[in-house]
Amino acid sequence: MTDFTKLDYLKIGNDKQKRAYEVIARYQVFEKLSNFSPILAGTIPIEIDIEESDLDIICEAENNVEFEKFLIEIFEGFDLKIEKSKINDEESLVCNFELEEFPIEIFAQNKPTTQQNAYRHMIAEYKILQEKGEKFKQKIIDLKKKGIKTEPAFGILLGLENPYEDLLKFLK
Numbered sequence: 172m173t174d175f176t177k178l179d180y181l182k183i184g185n186d187k188q189k190r191a192y193e194v195i196a197r198y199q200v201f202e203k204l205s206n207f208s209p210i211l212a213g214t215i216p217i218e219i220d221i222e223e224s225d226l227d228i229i230c231e232a233e234n235n236v237e238f239e240k241f242l243i244e245i246f247e248g249f250d251l252k253i254e255k256s257k258i259n260d261e262e263s264l265v266c267n268f269e270l271e272e273f274p275i276e277i278f279a280q281n282k283p284t285t286q287q288n289a290y291r292h293m294i295a296e297y298k299i300l301q302e303k304g305e306k307f308k309q310k311i312i313d314l315k316k317k318g319i320k321t322e323p324a325f326g327i328l329l330g331l332e333n334p335y336e337d338l339l340k341f342l343k
Contacts, residue, residue, distance in 0.1 A: 265277070
């Protein structure tokens with residue numbers, strides 16, 4: 172299985188993955204975020220992205236106030252939009268901005284990145300895609316192009332009642 176905790180796989184991926192790697196490397200995004208265990212999650216790593224898909228970078232941050240200050244400092248000059256909220260009873264921070272043609276979303280919780288749902292969903296989806304093959308993958312992409320989010324698209328094709336919860340069962 173691909174090690175999604177490192178970015179190396181992007182270098183040998185499809186054109187969008189290679190381009191994502193170039194942009195992430197050029198701006199030293201992962202080096203700047205290295206103290207926060209960044210992982211690229213979402214649809215681009217598992218090749219079910221559509222044109223408007225963003226680069227989802229998840230981080231572990233103990234203190235959202237300090238993390239917000241850090242982001243403002245290291246991405247000074249970019250038009251940052253930062254929101255704090257509670258997601259599944261976890262204090263969360265979401266920071267959006269753009270690097271070249273890529274919308275970037277940095278998401279942080281005080282939880283190891285490999286235990287965050289974004290990562291866990293991606294791993295479950297990757298396993299399902301490996302099992303179900305190319306036709307299934309294309310059906311997911313087609314649903315996403317119709318405006319359906321990733322987890323609900325898997326839910327539709329797999330007949331899941333609550334895709335956000337039920338996808339996690341595929342990790343076992």
